[in-house]
Each structure stands twice: as structure tokens, then as C-alpha cells.
Amino acid sequence: MLVFILKRLVNAVFVMMAVAFLAFAIFQVAGDPVEMLANEQMSQADRDALRDRMGLNDPMPVQFLRFVGNAAQGDFGMSYRNNQDVIGLIAERFPATMELVLVATLISLVVGIPLGILTAIGRGRWFAEGLQFVSIIGVSLPSFVVGIMLILVFSVILGWAPSFGRGEVVDFGWWSTGLLTPSGRAALVLPAISLSLYQITLIMRLVRAEMLEVLRTDFIKFARARGIPRRKIWFRHALRNCLMPVVTMTAMNVGVLIAFALITETVFQWPGMGMLFIQAVTFLDFPVMAAYLVIISFIFVLLNTAVDISYAIIDPRLRSAR
Amino acid sequence: MKPTQAGLLATAALMTAVSAQAETLRWGSARDIYSLDPYSYGDSYTIAFMNHVYEALVRYDENLEIEGALATEWEIVSPAVWRFHLREGVKFQDGAEFNADDVIASLTRVSDPASPLKGNLPAYKSATKVDDYTVDIELTGPYPLLLNDLTNILIFDAGWLKDNDAEKPSDAAAGVENYATNNANGTGPFVVESRTPDAETVLVRSDDWWDEPRHNIDRIEFTPITSAPTRVAALLSGEINFTEEAPVQDLERLAAAPGVTLMETPSLRTIMFGFNRKPELEDGRENPFNDLRVRQAFDIAIDRDLLAERVFRGKSRPSGSMVAPEIPGYAEALDAYPAADAEKARALLAEAGHEGLEFSLVCTNDAYVNDEELCRAVVSMLSRAGFSPTLDSAPQALQTPKRAGGKSDVYIIGWATLPMMDAYSVLQQIIHTKGEAWGVFNWGGWSYPEIDKLIEQASTEMDREKRLAIETEALAMAKEELVMLPLYQQPMAWAMSEDVESVMQNPDNKARHWLTRLAE
Secondary structure: OHHHHHHHHHHHHHHHHHHHHHHHHHHHHHOOHHHHHOOOOOOHHHHHHHHHHOOOOOOHHHHHHHHHHHHHOOOOOEOOOOOOEHHHHHHHHHHHHHHHHHHHHHHHHHHHHHHHHHHHHOOOOHHHHHHHHHHHHHHHOOHHHHHHHHHHHHHHHOOOOOOOOOOOOEEEOOEEEOOOOHHHHHHHHHHHHHHHHHHHHHHHHHHHHHHHHHHOOHHHHHHHHOOOOHHHHHHHHHHHHHHHHHHHHHHHHHHHHHHHHHHHHHHHOOOOHHHHHHHHHHOOOHHHHHHHHHHHHHHHHHHHHHHHHHHHHHOOHHHHHO | OOHHHHHHHHHHHHHHHHHOOOOEEEEEEOOOOOOOOOOOOOOHHHHHHHOOOOOEOEEEOOOOOEEEOOEEEEEEEEOOEEEEEEOOOOEOOOOOEOOHHHHHHHHHHHOOOOOOOHHHOOOEEEEEEEEOOEEEEEEOOOOOOHHHHHOOOEOOOHHHHHHOOOOOOOEOOOOEOOHHHOOOOOOOOEEEEEEEOOOEEEEEEOOOOOOOOOOOOOEEEEEEOOOHHHHHHHHHOOOOOEEOOOOHHHHHHHHHOOOEEEEEEEEEEEEEEEEOOOOEOOOOOEOHHHOHHHHHHHHHHOOHHHHHHHOOOOOOEEOOOOOOOOOOOOOHHHHOOOOOOHHHHHHHHHHOOOOOOEEEEEEEOOOOOOHHHHHHHHHHHHHHOOOEEEEEEEOHHHHHHHHHOOOOOEEEEEEOOOOOOOHHHHHHHHHOOOOOOOOOOOOOOOOOHHHHHHHHHHHHOOOHHHHHHHHHHHHHHHHHOOOEEEEEEEEEEEEEEOOEEEOOOOOOOOOOHHHOEEOO
16 A cells, blocks of 8 residues: 555656646747847847846756656745745735636535536426436536626626625635625625626536436336335435535546636636736746646646545555556 | 714715716626736736826826826936926825835835846936935936836835835746735725726725816726627627727628727837848848838839728828827937838839749737737738738737747738837837847847937936937938838727726727716
């Protein structure tokens, strides 16, 4: 067991190194930050001096080793764009993204599971097929289009919810939350819905498939034969057996949602990590871009490794399989 | 005044402040400022915004003429020494008195080797205190544009910088953070109340401003909204009441919306094409653009009026001049451009022996207003005139290394002469032969020694009229040789709701809200 866990952890480290290298390689071809940093009036000598001080003239292996060495100690340097510590910047944005992602996850569960049940037990009926059809549209619409449509309807025409920003926030130490103020909650609604639409469809389809599977099994047939009411069979017996894969998928998808949040955050000017990253890309702010990529991959790797290990603990057969 | 009386008055003031709480300017911009430290980044937009909080020795008035701000008058003591007399009785927002030490500390900070703003004060050598309200600024030699440069050097309080360990500028390369990045203490009309990067920066009226306020704003909520459709939606839904970046494609819709006012004008930014002028093109061919006839054919192949009509819906200003009419050094005679004539262009190109000339046009798609649409239109105009252009369009971050590295055949560039606002800017940075202090944006690699001589002469000519005449002459020679091919001044559009009564709009595209009136 210990060997298995160690193997997974070594794997994770290698994946992280590969990500760091890729991130670094991209920056080598992305362009010259000095050209973006300087204004019309800066002389060539000053540009050269700046490039030199930023270490951009060093050979690539030296730059890469310096980057990995610092990153391993949690030091991603300072943002070129606003001259602030990168880790501090990301920590500031992290609560905004997490709150958005968690609320979107909650919405997708609360809406997705009942819809999944509904489409499973009403298979072949008009409302179930209708929902299935609508969900395809939901998946295929790009999320920025969804965001802009939500803004158009609920902000511009109806005036119910703000179109941008996070509203008023309350600080608890380094964690800032918008959940405790009315304007914060109002600002959360549209982006959370926009982000959750895709997840709702996924969960709905997963629950539907699992439900249909379970409803075909023998123990449901026996339960029915024993005269247990339908409602009880659906929600007690069948649903319970479907929830395990839903929970696993939801946990794994938190990483996906954080990455997806990039677009939603841009549309709604949500001051989260995705917004920070997009701004960094526009200005070739390499320290921020690198830190974001490494941290996001770290979250992915962490979630995957945790899921792998927990599966191995639950099911001993998987240990020898690897 | 007796204490009770003062108390009563204060209560009354408080009550009027509450009843007039509508006096908030909710400003939605296309981008955030970089930091509260105006020296942290060589960015005109950040400096322009921070001008609401900090002030410089001199400033531009509504007509873009330089007037005194923290300095009341100045004189030239000797060719390289300027003496500034400072305004007395000015207070910083934390209560500290403004005097000569503050000017010296600020100039020292901005000219630090690590300061990204060093280039904004190129001729600076040193500053000395004559008395508490007089400062001598010594330059590296005679230099006529010091006042232009100083409009962008905002003044800090020396004591505040020292107390907060912020005497050196922040420096990403060296990992030096700064207190001034997130805190501010200026002499200007507004005080920073709070700042959350990428979310909101709040300014409130300063009651201790030395100048007579012409604005009636109590509070400015500055929110960056980078996504253009969201910004327009925020304006239409009343969440913001002002933006200085209304997207061109939405202008008709905004104009038709009830309660929305548009202010449009061509900006100072001139969009031009530059040619590769090295002996060989990047792919090894002999460079045809060194033939004046090819450049002339290029020039007359482009229909500027059609561009203005189709790409900019009549909002741009077609131009033959490298600088906008508002810029000192501009001459009307140089603004003329040839009528488009595809046949004539084709004949010229054939005469030069370059029919069907293949080249790549390096274009940006996020740097200037409708830049990609512009390049598409130009490519089809050029094709009609016998050229065979391929369009290479990508974000600025990708294209700039190609352009700056001389790897492009023909490239787009926009120049507003900011922050200097003088034709000298374009001559020094684009037209002059490349050198340490010259021709940084001479991306094509040309060299015209006669024009260089004129530019260098202008750089030390202290008589304004003479200097502008020299600059105009240099611009005329550059136009004769088609060193650059100016197309138009790009449009700018500000949009506001009925809550905003009047805004001072200048073609430099900088909002000056100390001149803004909100509807009562």
C-alpha cells in the first residue's frame, strides 16, 4: 500500500515538472515582455537595461532552473504588471474563484440530480425527451454566449442582477467573501448560473444513465414485487446507488470548473484567478502566468492523486493492477 | 468661530452630503490601472488616472496648453538650468506641507535607474533646492521639452515616502515591492478611499484641494470591465454612468438608447504603416520597398476615405500627416493625401518592375480600434492595385517582437506622441536612425542623415517657434520620402448616462474628472 502511494506521489511530481517545463517553453515563444512594459518614450538603452535586470538575457536552462528552484519554495517572483508578489495576488483572487466554483457546483447538484431522476423515470415521455433535447443545446452553447445572454436578459432588460463585479465583500483574514452581503449574493447569481449550466447537463446525464442501470437490476424488481411504493423505490433504493459516481465526478470536476471559470470571470468581470490570468496573458506578465498554470495543475494533480489513492483503499484489487 | 457653531455647521454639512448622495461618478473603464504608484509602470493611462490624486508641477488645461499646477512660474536660468517657483500653502492629503523637498524626492525617485518612468524625463540630471519654495532643475544640455515631460511627473510627499520606505520605485525585476503600490497621498482633487485590483478603486472628494473645484463630484467608483459587451450592458442597465471606451461596433445602439449620450472625436493616435527598409527582406529577397515608386504605389492604392466610411463608419479622420492637428509641429500642408487610384498604382508598380509583389502585412488585432478590419480592407485594396499581400494578424503580444525585430515586410503602428504631445516624439522615436537614445521604433531600419540632423537640431532649439519650424521641415522630408505611411487618426468615443451633465473631452483620450459636472 505504501509503495503504491509513493508511486502515485512520484508520478505527481513528474507531472508537475512537465507542466512547469511546458509553461516555461510557451513563454519563450510568446514574445518580449519589455516591449509591452515600455511606453513610447523609453530609450533603447533603458529597454536593454530592463531586459538585463529581468534576467531575460540569460540562457534558457538557467532561466528554467531559477524558475523551478524558486517555485519549489513557493516563490513565483513579482508581477511585471503591478509590481506585487505573485503568490499574494493569487491568494487575493483565490476566494473569489472558489466561491464562484462552489456555488456553481451546488447549483449543478441541486438542479442536475432531480432532472436526472426525472428524465430516467419518465423515459419516453414528452417532458423527459424535451429535457434531454434542451440539455444538448445547453452543452453546445459557448459559455461566453450564455453569459452575455444572461446579462442582456437579467441585467439590461429586467434589471434584477448586476452585470459585473463581486458586490460588497467582507474580509476574514485573507479570505474575502461576498456571501454575507446582499450585493455580494446578487452579484454571484448570474456568473454561478452561467458556470453551472454545463455541469448541470453532465450531472443530469450521469444520474439518468445510472438510474436506468439500477432500475434494471434484480433487487429493484424484487422490491417492486414486494409491493414497496414506487416513490420509495426511486428515491431510497435506486437513487442511493447512483450517488457514488456523481460525488466522485463532482469532486474531480472542481478542477475543471476552476479552469472554466476563466471565461465566465472575463465576461462578468469577476475578480478571480481566471481574470488575473487573462490580464497577465494580455500583458505577457510571465510570473503570474507561470504561477497560475503551476497552481491549477497542482490542484488537478492533487485531486486525481487523492481519488486514485482513495479508490485503492476502497478496492484492494486496484493496488496490484498498477 | 465658537465650537458649538462649528459643530452645527458640520452637522448641516453632513446632512447636505447625505441628501446629495447621488453625486457619484460610476466610471467603467476597459482596463484597470496598474497600481496606485504612478511611477510603477510607464503607462499613460495609469498616470492619467492618478492625476486625480497626485499632481505635477505643470498640467494641461482644457485646450491642451501647459499651465502651472504645483509650480506657479518658471524661468530658464542658463541653457541647462530651469528654476521653478512652487505654489505655497498646498497640503498633501495626510496634512503635510508641500515644499521643495517633495519635488526633489520625487524627481530623485522617478530618475532612479530602476524606475520604469525614467524615459519620461530623459534630459534630467539633478535638482537642487534654492529655498523652501524654489527648485533648480539641471538638465544634460539645452532641452526645450522639459515642461511637456513634467506634466507626467506626479509629486509625492518626501516625508511620506521616507516613513513608508518607498523612496525607491517598486521593481519587479529586483523583487522590490512598495507601499506606494497600494496607498496614495497626493495634493490632488480626490483622495483614494479603497482599492481592489481588477475590481474597484474608490476616490472621494478632497476638501483641502488648493485649486477652486469646478467639479461637483463627491465620489468616484472606478471599475474596470474588460469585456466590451458587459461594459455596454452595465451602461445600459445604469450600473455605471460613464465610460471612455465605448466599442465602435456598439455606437449606433448606444446612440439610439434612451438616456445615453455619446461624445465622439478623432483621437491623437495616428495609425500608420511602416516598411522594412533593410537591403534584404526577411526571406532573403532584395527589398523592393527601398524603391520609392513601390512605396508611392502603396500609398495611392489605399483609399483612406473609403476606409473611414466602411471600417470606421465615418468616425476616423483620414490623414496624410504623421501627427494629429492638435500636436505642435503639425502643418496643414503635410496633411494632404493623394486620391486613391488603383490603375495609377498598378502602373507605378509595373514601372518599378515589381508587379504582383508578394509580402506579408503584419497587423495587430487588439492594439488599435478595428485594426484587424482595417488590415483586411487594405489587403483587398492592395490586391486590386497589383500587390500580392498576405495578412498576418495576431495579438499585439505576438506581433510586437516581429515588428520590433525587423522581421516584418510591412507593419502597422499607432503613435499618439504621448506623453510628450509634440511632433518631436514621432521624429525622435520613429524617424531618426536607430541609436541608443534615438529611433527605438525605427522598426524598418531606415536612415536619412539629413532628417537626423534636423531632429538633433530641434532637440536643443530653445525657441519654440524655431523648433516647431524645424520639426515641420523634418516631417515634410519624411513625407517626401514616404518613410512612414500615415492613414488616419483613430476614433474615440465616450459614453455617459443622464446623471452626467458635462465632461471635458480632449483628443488625448484622458478623462479629467476634476472638470466633470454631474446632474444635480
